[in-house]
Amino acid sequence: MYEHPSYHADSVILYGTQVENTDLFPQQAELAGKWNSTYAYPRLQYAGFHEAMESVQKQFGDSIPTVRGDGGPYWEDGAGSDAHYLALERWSEARAQTAEKLATLASLLNPVLKTNTAELSQMWNDMVLMDEHTWGAYNSVTDPTSTEAIDQLEVKDHFAVNAADRVDFVARRSMANLVNGIPAGPGSLIVFNTLNWKRSGSVSVDVNRGDEIIDFLTNEPVPCELVLNGPNFQRIRFRAADIPPMGYKVFVMRPSQKLPLVSDPQQTASIESPYYKVELDPATGAVRSIYDKELQQELVDQASPYRFGQFLYVTGGDKAPNTILQYSRVYPSAVLQVHPSHGGKIVSTERTPEGQVAHLESESLNTPAIKTEIRLFDHEKKIEFVEDIDKDEVDTKEAAYFAFPFGSKHPQFQYEIQNGIVDPTKDMYPGAGHEWFTVQHWVSEQQDGVSGTVMPLDAPMVTLGDINRGQWPETFGVRPGTILSYVMNNYWDTNYRAGQGGHFRFHYVVTSAASTNPVDLSRMGWEEITPLEADIVTTQDKAVSVSAESQANGGLQSPATSAIRNSATILDGKQQHFLEVEDQSVLLETWKPAEDGIGTVMRFLDYGGTERTVTVRIPGLQLDQVWQTDAVERGTAPLPVSAGSQFQFTMHPHEIVSVRVVEQNK
Numbered sequence: 001m002y003e004h005p006s007y008h009a010d011s012v013i014l015y016g017t018q019v020e021n022t023d024l025f026p027q028q029a030e031l032a033g034k035w036n037s038t039y040a041y042p043r044l045q046y047a048g049f050h051e052a053m054e055s056v057q058k059q060f061g062d063s064i065p066t067v068r069g070d071g072g073p074y075w076e077d078g079a080g081s082d083a084h085y086l087a088l089e090r091w092s093e094a095r096a097q098t099a100e101k102l103a104t105l106a107s108l109l110n111p112v113l114k115t116n117t118a119e120l121s122q123m124w125n126d127m128v129l130m131d132e133h134t135w136g137a138y139n140s141v142t143d144p145t146s147t148e149a150i151d152q153l154e155v156k157d158h159f160a161v162n163a164a165d166r167v168d169f170v171a172r173r174s175m176a177n178l179v180n181g182i183p184a185g186p187g188s189l190i191v192f193n194t195l196n197w198k199r200s201g202s203v204s205v206d207v208n209r210g211d212e213i214i215d216f217l218t219n220e221p222v223p224c225e226l227v228l229n230g231p232n233f234q235r236i237r238f239r240a241a242d243i244p245p246m247g248y249k250v251f252v253m254r255p256s257q258k259l260p261l262v263s264d265p266q267q268t269a270s271i272e273s274p275y276y277k278v279e280l281d282p283a284t285g286a287v288r289s290i291y292d293k294e295l296q297q298e299l300v301d302q303a304s305p306y307r308f309g310q311f312l313y314v315t316g317g318d319k320a321p322n323t324i325l326q327y328s329r330v331y332p333s334a335v336l337q338v339h340p341s342h343g344g345k346i347v348s349t350e351r352t353p354e355g356q357v358a359h360l361e362s363e364s365l366n367t368p369a370i371k372t373e374i375r376l377f378d379h380e381k382k383i384e385f386v387e388d389i390d391k392d393e394v395d396t397k398e399a400a401y402f403a404f405p406f407g408s409k410h411p412q413f414q415y416e417i418q419n420g421i422v423d424p425t426k427d428m429y430p431g432a433g434h435e436w437f438t439v440q441h442w443v444s445e446q447q448d449g450v451s452g453t454v455m456p457l458d459a460p461m462v463t464l465g466d467i468n469r470g471q472w473p474e475t476f477g478v479r480p481g482t483i484l485s486y487v488m489n490n491y492w493d494t495n496y497r498a499g500q501g502g503h504f505r506f507h508y509v510v511t512s513a514a515s516t517n518p519v520d521l522s523r524m525g526w527e528e529i530t531p532l533e534a535d536i537v538t539t540q541d542k543a544v545s546v547s548a549e550s551q552a553n554g555g556l557q558s559p560a561t562s563a564i565r566n567s568a569t570i571l572d573g574k575q576q577h578f579l580e581v582e583d584q585s586v587l588l589e590t591w592k593p594a595e596d597g598i599g600t601v602m603r604f605l606d607y608g609g610t611e612r613t614v615t616v617r618i619p620g621l622q623l624d625q626v627w628q629t630d631a632v633e634r635g636t637a638p639l640p641v642s643a644g645s646q647f648q649f650t651m652h653p654h655e656i657v658s659v660r661v662v663e664q665n666k
Contacts, residue, residue: 009059013052014044069429070422073438073461075133077325077468080399080461081496082135083488083504085160087458089130092164094529096123098194099167101246101591102174102533104600105578108621108663109571113177115593119170126163130156134495141490144395144498153497175535182250183573188537189213189251193243194530196581196588197523200241200379201532202354206233212256213238217249217574221258223353239354239379240532246588247577253536265348271356273376276383278358285344285362285372286310290383292512297407297450299512304405304482309372309385309508311341312484313364314467317397317491324397324470325491334397334470339365354378366392367400382524385508393501399489401467402506404454408447408481413464414516415443416525419605419654421518424464424476434476435468436461436486441525444516445481451516454483455509455525461486519585522607526587580617583608586651595633599625599662609653616659617646624664631658 002012018025032044047055057064079086100120107115137152144150179190191203207213209232213222228235243249270279279289286307290299300308316336317324324334344362355377362370369390376383387402414423417440424434437443438460444453445464456462463486465479487506490499509528513520581588585608594601604614626647627635639647639659649657 009056072433076438080489089160096167097590099170101194104591106174106177123166126159130159141498182571186539190535191240192248192533203240204237211253214252225352244577246579249575268349275381281307282346285360301405301407306403312401313339314399327472383510387506393499395499402485404483406452406481410478411445411447411481416440442521446516456485457507459487582615602659604657606651614651622664625662627660629658
């Protein structure tokens with residue numbers, strides 16, 4: 001390629017002079033000098049990439065060709081070799097932003113408290129080290145029982161476990177610190193929303209037997225579903241309605257003669273909501289039909305070999321070499337066989353305060369137990385699938401999927417990445433990967449006024465139209481509207497687990513509309529991966545009960561509260577928000593201490609796709625300075641402060657904007 005007339009530079013970049021993952025050869029430092037003293041041409045010169053590229057660019061001038069597009073994933077499929085820890089990591093990454101926001105907010109409201117930045121850094125370090133591309137030893141597949149393979153996987157998995165533990169600890173401690181400033185006594189349940197818009201969602205908590213939940217704002221009981229009955233407690237689930245943006249709402253637990261809802265289980269073949277009618281398929285433990293009442297359309301491809309939400313176990317690929325993992329013009333294709341779930345049954349269908357729920361069971365090859373929970377909601381247009389599987393560990397080549405065959409024959413696919421939307425038919429450059437894709441929150445297909453969306457919350461990889469067969473198509477082409485969640489595989493021959501066994505859980509949210517609306521889906525995706533947080537106030541937290549009168553008068557009249565008053569903001573006893581972002585297409589990704597200790601840094605993500613001015617207000621804080629910064633928090637432009645707590649900035653399509661805010665007297 002360098003001899004082609006279109007290559008205008010007189011130099012090229014050479015790299016990779018020795019095998020990876022080995023100590024450096026000191027002789028390399030002498031190579032260029034010895035070469036140049038012996039040979040007149042070509043001349044060798046050591047350079048960094050910036051210096052080398054700058055030299056090439058100057059000689060090309062304006063004639064460097066530009067290629068735009070997404071490359072698709074390749075090595076990401078290795079993440080499917082450890083589905084349990086991948087799911088743990090995925091939830092930690094989302095909840096870590098919640099923990100970071102709560103910790104920062106607690107320190108802003110109470111100057112006595114200082115955010116433990118070293119703890120936050122270690123939390124993120126654990127996640128970064130877990131995400132690094134190789135997950136095991138070089139011999140993890142060929143010799144999985146060797147000490148080297150076992151020890152390296154143990155270290156890797158502990159990064160995920162430690163990150164999850166740190167996230168949970170920081171979130172719980174930060175909520176407890178915030179609750180110190182809320183005039184709510186023992187028996188209070190504080191529900192926090194760390195997204196910057198008002199929302200409702202499910203909350204599960206353990207309460208004393210016989211307790212009910214009261215919405216303190218309305219003084220009305222909240223309908224609750226009994227999830228688990230213990231000797232002295234009950235685990236309940238309820239819908240916490242209208243939690244303020246970046247704020248909280250107070251609920252009260254009190255004794256009641258009214259028990260949580262325990263419905264009479266049935267075994268009906270369908271469940272229904274104001275939005276959907278779902279026909280179950282007992283034989284496969286999945287769904288036969290989904291009828292969208294608003295669109296008056298059947299969503300499921302009735303001609304598909306798979307049912308909606310059906311588990312697929314795939315064998316084959318053991319005979320090497322083959323193309324399942326590596327493109328080749330001469331290797332044969334892997335001979336794969338799909339084993340759909342079978343032997344299923346409907347266990348129960350029930351009515352809950354939020355809607356209807358169905359429980360099914362099935363099995364497949366090397367997967368003796370598949371338990372499926374399907375939930376419909378009276379107040380939201382969505383369907384939840386919760387899949388619990390017990391799988392045998394084998395060392396033969398395998399893969400596993402959940403199939404979602406929508407009825408479109410030649411749809412437009414779109415999926416969300418970190419800060420953008422990809423249409424694989426037009427946004428992939430030549431040579432990109434077209435067999436599997438990694439999804440941030442959602443993947444959608446649409447055709448003829450019907451759009452179907454799947455949100456794979458635990459397992460980010462998907463295939464579109466068919467399973468991964470190692471075909472390596474040059475273009476995406478035309479495919480049916482089947483979305484498959486690619487939850488696990490062991491196709492790699494190094495660096496990953498040789499096999500997976502044990503218990504796994506996968507969550508999916510399915511919704512539909514007349515067309516794919518990326519803004520609405522991204523907002524919904526952030527809600528699904530960022531659950532509401534709950535903190536129960538016990539006598540260990542606050543020994544004095546709080547009456548409605550004292551809350552109305554500003555809080556506890558006690559020495560404990562006096563101390564809080566002197567050091568912290570006294571918050572509202574019913575509900576409060578801490579941030580207002582007028583633009584509903586902007587997400588406050590995080591709110592963290594600045595790296596240099598001066599103020600705090602907010603990061604905003606755009607998923608609206610237009611250039612506009614965004615207004616942010618922080619009630620309760622008096623701002624001294626606000627700066628827009630770059631990604632490493634260097635100030636680039638001051639932002640005017642108005643009304644003491646308001647500022648504005650310009651947001652561009654799919655941009656991440658970082659802003660430093662400094663309070664007065666800080």
